[in-house]
Amino acid sequence: MFTNVIRRCFVPCLIRRSLSIVSNNSTVSSSPIRICVIGSGPAGFYLTQNLLKLSQTIPTTIDIIEKAPVPFGLVRYGVAPDHPEVKNVINTFTKIAEHERVRFIGNIHIGKTIGLKELQEFYHIIVLAYGSSVERNLHIPGETTLENVFSAKDFVGWYNGVPDNAQLRPQLNHTDQAIIIGMGNVALDCARMLLSSIDDLAKTDITDIALDTLRQSRIRHVILVARRGPMQVSFTIKELRELTKLNGVQSMLNKEDFNQIDQIMIDKLERPRKRLTELMLKTARTKQSQNNAERFWYLKFWRRPKQLNGKTLVESVDFEHTESVANGDFSDPNLSVQPNGTIETIPCGLVIKSIGYYGVQIDPWLPFDTERGIIRNRQYRIDDRPGFYCTGWIGRGARGVIAETTTESHTVAKRIMEDVEQGHLTNLHDVKSGGDGLIALAKSRQIRCISYEDWKKLDAHETNLGHTKGKPREKILNIQKMLELTAS
Ligand code: FAD
Numbered sequence: 234m235f236t237n238v239i240r241r242c243f244v245p246c247l248i249r250r251s252l253s254i255v256s257n258n259s260t261v262s263s264s265p266i267r268i269c270v271i272g273s274g275p276a277g278f279y280l281t282q283n284l285l286k287l288s289q290t291i292p293t294t295i296d297i298i299e300k301a302p303v304p305f306g307l308v309r310y311g312v313a314p315d316h317p318e319v320k321n322v323i324n325t326f327t328k329i330a331e332h333e334r335v336r337f338i339g340n341i342h343i344g345k346t347i348g349l350k351e352l353q354e355f356y357h358i359i360v361l362a363y364g365s366s367v368e369r370n371l372h373i374p375g376e377t378t379l380e381n382v383f384s385a386k387d388f389v390g391w392y393n394g395v396p397d398n399a400q401l402r403p404q405l406n407h408t409d410q411a412i413i414i415g416m417g418n419v420a421l422d423c424a425r426m427l428l429s430s431i432d433d434l435a436k437t438d439i440t441d442i443a444l445d446t447l448r449q450s451r452i453r454h455v456i457l458v459a460r461r462g463p464m465q466v467s468f469t470i471k472e473l474r475e476l477t478k479l480n481g482v483q484s485m486l487n488k489e490d491f492n493q494i495d496q497i498m499i500d501k502l503e504r505p506r507k508r509l510t511e512l513m514l515k516t517a518r519t520k521q522s523q524n525n526a527e528r529f530w531y532l533k534f535w536r537r538p539k540q541l542n543g544k545t546l547v548e549s550v551d552f553e554h555t556e557s558v559a560n561g562d563f564s565d566p567n568l569s570v571q572p573n574g575t576i577e578t579i580p581c582g583l584v585i586k587s588i589g590y591y592g593v594q595i596d597p598w599l600p601f602d603t604e605r606g607i608i609r610n611r612q613y614r615i616d617d618r619p620g621f622y623c624t625g626w627i628g629r630g631a632r633g634v635i636a637e638t639t640t641e642s643h644t645v646a647k648r649i650m651e652d653v654e655q656g657h658l659t660n661l662h663d664v665k666s667g668g669d670g671l672i673a674l675a676k677s678r679q680i681r682c683i684s685y686e687d688w689k690k691l692d693a694h695e696t697n698l699g700h701t702k703g704k705p706r707e708k709i710l711n712i713q714k715m716l717e718l719t720a721s
């Protein structure tokens with residue numbers, strides 16, 4: 234009832250405002266709805282694209298605010314260098330960033346250099362799309378004290394040129410065995426980087442530093458370890474297939490690990506899980522005959538890490554063997570496990586913990602679920618904070634591929650524009666200055682904002698540098714240098 238009253242008064246008013254703006258042809262002097270999206274990963278860009286589509290008749294501007302001096306989030310800093318086709322989404326993102334109603338504002342760290350609540354002075358609507366930037370931990374002895382133990386987040390950041398990870402310096406030349414804990418797609422990415430031929434990697438946008446270190450690598454055996462069974466792995470078929478097809482690399486799956494899985498069980502699975510399980514089975518059953526194999530990868534199931542051992546560098550990991558709780562169904566994705574008392578020590582000289590990411594609360598005022606690492610929200614509306622929304626990993630947790638972000642962004646944009654049109658947002662009559670106000674505030678704090686045009690200068694520099702080396706790009710690893718290049 235109340236909603237309907239507001240709707241009756243507000244929508245015509247909004248449309249009148251929009252008409253007057255259109256007829257005066259002066260969107261600058263009137264006050265459009267100012268939206269800001271925090272985070273320039275896939276979630277931020279696809280949401281902006283959908284907001285543009287749905288706000289064609291309502292004067293609206295959208296600013297994408299990014300803490301890094303460069304856009305694209307995990308598309309630049311997560312997606313593996315040997316997956317260039319995935320990075321093609323950057324072409325779409327560029328069109329979005331260059332739209333007349335969109336402005337990219339980089340090098341603004343919300344919650345650090347500019348407060349979240351300060352944004353309310355400049356924007357009517359604030360969408361949080363800042364992803365999940367922190368790694369999960371095992372909380373076991375040796376994890377933080379021993380050398381050559383890395384989170385996948387840092388290892389990925391190292392080979393992908395994240396400035397904070399430039400000094401990681403993994404030692405790959407003193408050991409021939411690496412353990413990766415976890416069996417998700419990030420674990421497979423890390424395994425592929427350790428096992429791929431240098432000639433193949435040299436043609437990608439992997440950093441020169443990582444390439445040189447991998448060139449010296451003596452690692453021949455990569456063991457991926459999961460605490461549950463083969464039917465609970467979280468990697469997907471395309472990524473598994475890539476690993477089975479690497480040149481000079483042999484899959485060492487153990488067919489006994491699949492004894493408990495029969496055809497009846499497989500036939501009941503949903504198609505993606507069915508095909509994945511069949512590929513694992515086929516790989517395990519096919520006698521490997523890569524005579525020229527120089528490197529090997531293994532899947533070890535039902536093992537939970539208990540302790541990392543070593544003096545300075547990691548030398549081995551103790552695993553507790555696990556089994557399903559109360560005769561659980563082996564195909565149950567939620568299967569629970571418990572330790573059975575057996576301890577196994579697996580030697581290694583490198584450990585990568587690939588057990589997932591989670592999000593952080595960038596402002597104490599933001600309702601946050603610390604357990605799950607997500608902003609508390611009801612269907613993308615942030616609890617008790619009208620005008621605030623979330624999308625992408627920070628709203629749903631660190632899972633899902635870029636395509637899922639695309640699908641979700643339709644719904645989020647629709648929800649926001651419904652709230653606009655149905656009068657749920659009471660501040661829309663206020664005049665807000667949007668990016669102009671934000672940039673002025675940043676300037677007063679000696680923060681240099683990076684525009685999309687600025688980024689394109691750095692982009693050109695990186696691609697030119699890469700081309701001289703036969704690579705698509707050589708990323709700049711130093712923030713100061715990045716800022717200089719965007720200014721030149
Ligand atoms: P992000 O991509 O993380 O974007 C969040 C953005 O917010 C970042 O740019 C960040 O710098 C910015 N930000 C964070 N905090 C702040 C702040 N306080 N102020 C301002 N800005 C901030 N999916 C695929 O489909 N194919 C793949 O090959 C693939 N490979 C992947 C590899 C790895 C290692 C990982 C971790 C994921 C991969 N994914 C892949 C999944 C894909 O990257 C995610 O689905 C997607 O990036 C999530 O989008 P997002 O926008 O929510 O988060």
Ligand code: NAP
Pocket residue numbers: 369370371414415416417418419420422459460461465466467468472537538587588589590631632633634
């Ligand atoms: P993930 O898919 O959630 O995998 C995490 C792995 O860590 C699981 O095997 C999990 O096992 C294990 N794990 C979690 N906590 C553990 C603990 N305490 N001890 C031992 N093992 C633990 O996460 P991710 O690999 O980081 O990937 C994140 C998302 O990005 C996924 O949706 C992924 O598909 C996507 N991604 C996609 C691509 C691609 O498309 N090419 C590439 C990279 C990433 P349990 O199941 O037992 O918890």
